[in-house]
Amino acid sequence: MIELIAALQPLLVGVVLIWSARVKLVSRHAAAAAHRSALVRLVGQRRALPAYRLLGGVELTLGGLLLLPPALRLEAVAATVLAAGFLGYLGYARRAAPTSSCGCLSARPVPVSGRSLARAALLLAAGGLAVPATTGWADALATRPVAGGAVLLAELAVVVALSPELDPAWLLPLRRLRARLTHPLRGGSGVPLLATVQQLQLSDAYRRVAALLRSDVREHWDDGGWRFVAHAARYQGRPVTAVFAVPLADPEPGAVRVALVDDATGHTLLSLAGTAPPSGPRLAVVPV
Amino acid sequence: MDQTLDRRRLLATAALGGVVGATALGSLAPEAAFAAEATAVAPGAPDPNFAEGRISKISGSMLLVTGSDTVLHSIRITDGTSIWKLHPTTFDRVAVGDGLYARGVRLPDGTLAADSVWVNIVNLHGHVAAVGRNVLHLDHKGQRILAHVVPGRSAAVYNGTPAVSDMSLLRVGRHVQVLGAWHPDTNEIDIATVYAAA
Numbered sequence: 001m002i003e004l005i006a007a008l009q010p011l012l013v014g015v016v017l018i019w020s021a022r023v024k025l026v027s028r029h030a031a032a033a034a035h036r037s038a039l040v041r042l043v044g045q046r047r048a049l050p051a052y053r054l055l056g057g058v059e060l061t062l063g064g065l066l067l068l069p070p071a072l073r074l075e076a077v078a079a080t081v082l083a084a085g086f087l088g089y090l091g092y093a094r095r096a097a098p099t100s101s102c103g104c105l106s107a108r109p110v111p112v113s114g115r116s117l118a119r120a121a122l123l124l125a126a127g128g129l130a131v132p133a134t135t136g137w138a139d140a141l142a143t144r145p146v147a148g149g150a151v152l153l154a155e156l157a158v159v160v161a162l163s164p165e166l167d168p169a170w171l172l173p174l175r176r177l178r179a180r181l182t183h184p185l186r187g188g189s190g191v192p193l194l195a196t197v198q199q200l201q202l203s204d205a206y207r208r209v210a211a212l213l214r215s216d217v218r219e220h221w222d223d224g225g226w227r228f229v230a231h232a233a234r235y236q237g238r239p240v241t242a243v244f245a246v247p248l249a250d251p252e253p254g255a256v257r258v259a260l261v262d263d264a265t266g267h268t269l270l271s272l273a274g275t276a277p278p279s280g281p282r283l284a285v286v287p288v
Numbered sequence: 289m290d291q292t293l294d295r296r297r298l299l300a301t302a303a304l305g306g307v308v309g310a311t312a313l314g315s316l317a318p319e320a321a322f323a324a325e326a327t328a329v330a331p332g333a334p335d336p337n338f339a340e341g342r343i344s345k346i347s348g349s350m351l352l353v354t355g356s357d358t359v360l361h362s363i364r365i366t367d368g369t370s371i372w373k374l375h376p377t378t379f380d381r382v383a384v385g386d387g388l389y390a391r392g393v394r395l396p397d398g399t400l401a402a403d404s405v406w407v408n409i410v411n412l413h414g415h416v417a418a419v420g421r422n423v424l425h426l427d428h429k430g431q432r433i434l435a436h437v438v439p440g441r442s443a444a445v446y447n448g449t450p451a452v453s454d455m456s457l458l459r460v461g462r463h464v465q466v467l468g469a470w471h472p473d474t475n476e477i478d479i480a481t482v483y484a485a486a
Contacts, residue, residue: 111430171399188453192443194453215370216404232368245303
């Protein structure tokens with residue numbers, strides 16, 4: 001069994017390398033991906049893209065050699081060295097440039113995470129495992145197609161699971177499906193305070209007293225179909241409370257009322273009822 | 289408690305009572321008020337009437353705050369100060385270690401008499417990576433943030449329409465902006481408002 005697994009590793013590593021090279025060589029976003037990566041830190045802004053492309057070329061060549069017969073031990077050794085280099089680079093990127101993107105299997109900006117490191121470690125192990133293999137992957141697969149296929153599928157599944165770049169393709173749809181089935185965010189009801197504040201800020205009453213307000217909302221309470229919202233304010237040099245009354249059932253800003261109450265005496269200094277929206281014909285303004 | 293109820297009754301009666309004319313008390317046009325209170329802050333200079341930082345000590349109604357630029361601020365909470373901590377709340381809910389933004393008036397002795405204080409307020413953009421029961425897992429610049437939906441408090445604004453309590457239109461993978469209250473020294477926040485497309 002171990003021989004079968006060893007013989008199949010060049011196929012896995014080769015496929016992953018060619019996939020990785022595809023991003024670096026033919027993706028339209030390769031330049032952006034290169035400049036987001038830790039290569040900028042390592043070789044400088046100017047040389048990041050050439051280095052990224054060069055790495056893609058190396059990956060493509062090695063991936064092609066691994067996939068094509070004959071199976072040479074030297075290829076497996078080279079793949080192991082490259083995988084060790086990746087692991088070292090990712091470890092460096094995580095420490096030295098934690099905000100940089102991996103730039104590994106996709107041009108999508110993905111920070112270097114534990115998963116990326118685990119994937120590089122998996123490739124390193126696969127490369128190491130391939131070194132002592134004596135048969136090519138095609139022969140091994142032809143002799144034991146079912147077991148070989150199962151091993152390959154399992155390994156590919158692990159690579160995909162360890163690739164944050166590929167999450168939008170499988171993980172997010174799964175999570176979306178779960179949310180659709182279980183409705184975890186159901187149950188919100190009632191008028192949130194923000195809706196009341198938005199309504200009152202659009203009101204004529206608010207516009208009239210806005211310049212007097214000193215504070216954000218100090219308190220609010222509901223009573224008899226109204227929501228009351230109190231702000232601290234100053235009026236003619238006196239500290240006052242500006243209390244707005246907003247009907248809970250009527251979203252029209254015109255229904256909002258306000259009073260200014262003297263904090264010291266409790267006297268109402270000013271009270272404004274909402275103004276009804278203007279009746280009669282309105283001028284419709286249509287953007288051209 | 290009775291005092292609060294009495295006060296609220298007084299304020300409610302004032303707001304719903306008859307109209308008291310404003311003209312006798314002078315102009316209420318915003319232009320007049322703004323003209324009287326022009327504050328000049330030179331471009332690039334710190335606004336003297338604003339402070340931010342984390343509370344290192346609370347003594348009486350004074351907050352000692354260490355700014356993120358290590359400047360120390362003394363902030364006085366007055367009877368007229370509004371305190372926000374996920375929702376409008378009271379001074380006793382403020383704790384040492386909380387972060388804050390404060391706006392008010394700088395007194396001659398250097399203390400800031402606060403008009404408004406926003407405790408632990410955060411404003412961040414992210415992608416919804418996953419949703420759980422009343423919780424959003426946000427991907428914020430590669431870091432995971434746990435944003436709790438607080439029933440009765442959290443609001444959602446979809447496509448800029450008026451806020452609603454219904455969070456169920458939020459979708460995994462979509463971009464959101466969240467205004468919320470941070471749980472100090474964790475990666476968790478409570479959601480005040482989430483802005484999203486629906």
